[in-house]
Structure formats: C-alpha cells, structure tokens
Amino acid sequence: MAGNKTLGRAKKAKNDEFYTQFADIEREVNAYLAYAPNVFRDKTVLLPCDDPEWSNFTRYFAQNFTALGLRRLVSTGYAIESKRRKGLLPGLFTDEDSADPAATHGKIFVLDRDSDGNGIVDIDDLEWRWLDGDGDFRSEEVRKLRDEADVIITNPPFSMFSEFVAWIMEAGKRFLVIGNMNAVSYSALFPHIRDNRIWLGATGGDTDMVFGVPDGAAVAPADREKAARMGYVGNYTRLGNSCWFTNLDHGQRHEPMRLMTMAENIRHSRHKDVRGHEYARYENYDAVEVPYVDAIPGDFEGVMGVPRSFLLRYNPEQFEIVGIAEGESGKELGLSPVPKALKKENRSLRDGQLYFFVDGRPVKPYARILIRKRKEGNT
Numbered sequence: 395m396a397g398n399k400t401l402g403r404a405k406k407a408k409n410d411e412f413y414t415q416f417a418d419i420e421r422e423v424n425a426y427l428a429y430a431p432n433v434f435r436d437k438t439v440l441l442p443c444d445d446p447e448w449s450n451f452t453r454y455f456a457q458n459f460t461a462l463g464l465r466r467l468v469s470t471g472y473a474i475e476s477k478r479r480k481g482l483l484p485g486l487f488t489d490e491d492s493a494d495p496a497a498t499h500g501k502i503f504v505l506d507r508d509s510d511g512n513g514i515v516d517i518d519d520l521e522w523r524w525l526d527g528d529g530d531f532r533s534e535e536v537r538k539l540r541d542e543a544d545v546i547i548t549n550p551p552f553s554m555f556s557e558f559v560a561w562i563m564e565a566g567k568r569f570l571v572i573g574n575m576n577a578v579s580y581s582a583l584f585p586h587i588r589d590n591r592i593w594l595g596a597t598g599g600d601t602d603m604v605f606g607v608p609d610g611a612a613v614a615p616a617d618r619e620k621a622a623r624m625g626y627v628g629n630y631t632r633l634g635n636s637c638w639f640t641n642l643d644h645g646q647r648h649e650p651m652r653l654m655t656m657a658e659n660i661r662h663s664r665h666k667d668v669r670g671h672e673y674a675r676y677e678n679y680d681a682v683e684v685p686y687v688d689a690i691p692g693d694f695e696g697v698m699g700v701p702r703s704f705l706l707r708y709n710p711e712q713f714e715i716v717g718i719a720e721g722e723s724g725k726e727l728g729l730s731p732v733p734k735a736l737k738k739e740n741r742s743l744r745d746g747q748l749y750f751f752v753d754g755r756p757v758k759p760y761a762r763i764l765i766r767k768r769k770e771g772n773t
C-alpha cells in the first residue's frame with residue numbers, strides 16, 4: 395500500500411522549477427535605479443516563491459540592502475513536500491522526508507537589522523524561521539506578508555502566472571516578476587497591459603535567459619548546450635522568450651522609437667517582404683499588417699497590427715494599444731468571422747483572428763497587437 399502511494403506521488407518534474415541568475419536580476423534592477431535612484435528607499439521588498447537559502451533574488455537584495463536603502467527584506471520559500479506533491483521536484487517521499495519540517499513547512503528569511511552587530515546590515519544578518527504553513531503564496535500567512543510589502547519581486551511558477559499576477563494586482567502593489575512573453579495575450583493580463591497598468595521590463599525578452607534547474611530535471615540537450623555556451627555549465631537551461639513584467643517605471647519605456655515613414659519603409663526597408671510592397675490590410679479589421687517592429691511606419695495614423703515584441707519597445711507617450719487579436723480579446727475587437735471557404739483553404743484560420751491576402755491566398759499573421767500613434771496631449 396505504502397509503496398503504491400509513494401509511486402503515485404512520484405511525478406515527473408514540471409518546468410516551474412527554474413532558478414533565476416544573479417546577473418539577470420542585477421541588470422534589470424539597475425534599469426529602475428538608473429531611472430529613479432531611490433525607487434527602493436525605505437521600502438519593504440517581498441520575494442515570494444523563492445528558495446531563500448540560495449536564491450539569487452535573496453542574495454541580490456540582501457547584498458544590496460544598504461545601497462538600495464531598504465527598510466525590510468522578506469523572502470519566503472515553498473516546502474519540499476508541496477513541491478514533490480505537485481510534481482515540481484523529481485523524487486519520491488521517504489519517511490525521513492515527512493519527519494523533516496522542511497518537508498511540510500516553507501521558510502521565511504527576514505533582513506531588517508544588524509543582527510551580528512558588525513555595523514552594517516547585509517546578507518550575514520538574514521534571520522530565518524519555519525513558516526506555519528508550506529509557503530504557498532495563496533496562504534493567509536504569505537498574503538499578510540504581501541499586504542505589508544511595498545514591492546513584490548520574484549520569478550513565480552510559470553504555470554500559475556496569471557493567478558500570481560492577479561494576487562499582486564488585487565493588493566495594489568508595485569512589482570517586478572519574470573514571465574513568458576506569451577503571457578501578454580492571457581485574458582487576465584492583456585487588459586492591464588493595454589491600459590498601462592503593467593508593462594514589460596527593461597531587459598530580456600528578445601535574448602536568451604539562463605535558468606538553473608534541479609538535479610535530475612529533464613532539459614533538452616540543445617538548451618543545456620546553449621546555456622553552457624553562455625557560460626552556465628551543468629544544471630542549466632535557457633529560454634528564448636522570458637521577460638520581466640512590472641509596474642515600476644524605467645527609462646526605456648519613455649524612449650521614442652525612431653521610425654521611417656511608410657514610403658521610406660517601402661523604399662528602403664531591410665526586409666524583402668516590406669521593401670517594394672504596399673502594406674497589407676486585414677480583411678476583417680480596419681488596420682494594416684506590419685510584420686516587423688522596425689517596419690512600423692511612423693507617419694501612419696490608423697491602426698496597425700504589430701508583432702508582440704513591440705511591447706519591448708513600447709513607449710506609451712508615442713503609441714496606444716488598441717487590442718490584441720487572439721482568443722477572447724480578438725472577439726472583443728469585433729473581428730468579422732472568417733468565411734468557411736477560406737478556413738478550408740487555410741486550416742490555421744479561426745474566428746477572432748486577423749487575416750489578410752498574400753497573392754490571393756488567405757494568411758493569418760502570427761500573434762499581433764493592435765496599436766496606433768498616440769494623438770498629442772492624449773496620454
């Protein structure tokens with residue numbers, strides 16, 4: 395019986411166990427400091443969903459506690475049993491596991507005083523204790539820490555990303571979290587992005603980010619090799635579309651994109667499918683198709699469908715976001731349905747998505763965000 399139970403719990407590790415690298419945290423936080431040097435002064439920073447004993451988030455913020463002028467740093471981790479039960483960590487339970495408090499209790503690390511009396515508050519002053527519960531961010535205990543915090547920073551479990559962001563937004567907190575670029579189209583997230591309550595961070599997004607993984611985690615050999623070529627040898631993987639989501643301001647989002655006019659693009663674009671062609675118009679929405687961010691025509695006054703990576707360069711003083719043509723959000727835009735005959739011709743066409751014609755054939759663009767130039771004084 396016990397054997398069956400144990401085997402039943404031994405699940406394959408999911409991809410939620412990805413550990414962020416110090417250099418990525420430092421690079422991103424520097425962008426906020428460059429824009430507002432006192433952004434963290436006198437603030438309580440909470441790092442939930444962490445592994446505070448060795449997390450680079452805890453290490454970065456503890457090492458820089460004094461330089462950032464923090465009031466309090468709180469970091470919480472999730473109990474091992476909860477991780478195994480959810481299949482986040484490989485391995486089986488043993489009796490020793492369940493006798494160990496680490497199996498059932500999360501940890502909390504707090505830094506707010508010079509506990510070793512050496513005259514400086516730093517990483518050596520971190521004090522820890524077991525949490526009453528397993529450290530689940532949805533628990534009363536961690537919720538209370540959230541409510542007491544000014545800024546919430548972490549790389550949350552990706553499979554719970556929408557829920558995690560909603561958890562922050564319902565408390566009205568400032569935050570900085572790592573996610574996947576695909577999340578911009580989630581119905582729980584996109585309205586916040588459209589209305590400038592959430593935006594992308596200053597780094598990552600179009601470059602590989604390396605993450606540590608637990609012993610025994612399945613990593614595709616190509617990803618392991620790519621991470622190794624980037625200097626991370628061993629239990630590492632890389633993701634090409636990880637990015638930061640935040641509501642902290644940074645300078646990059648106030649830099650206007652320098653763009654050619656439509657005529658200049660048609661004449662000089664480096665993209666063969668833009669140079670010498672008219673911009674296509676969607677058949678089911680009044681907007682033009684712009685296949686590359688650097689082909690956005692700076693003089694076009696109407697709505698444009700642009701790649702999702704536009705958000706990495708989005709300046710809300712220059713453009714406004716009208717919508718996204720995916721799933722429920724696409725339906726909200728009122729796109730007219732795709733005729734049956736066209737769906738037959740191109741089986742990837744679905745209602746609620748944009749399409750246009752290329753050489754007489756219907757084509758669906760890859761994930762597009764609809765934007766238009768912001769009218770002066772209308773921010």
Ligand SMILES: C[S@@+](CC[C@H](N)C(=O)[O-])C[C@H]1O[C@@H](n2cnc3c(N)ncnc32)[C@H](O)[C@@H]1O
Nearest residue numbers: 410412413414443444472529530531549550551
């Ligand atoms: C993507 S990892 C990131 C860990 C760490 N923040 C970092 O960046 O290195 C997400 C972590 O959240 C933990 N986790 C999963 N579900 C959780 C939950 N419901 N509450 C709190 N933590 C959770 C996972 O076990 C994992 O350690």
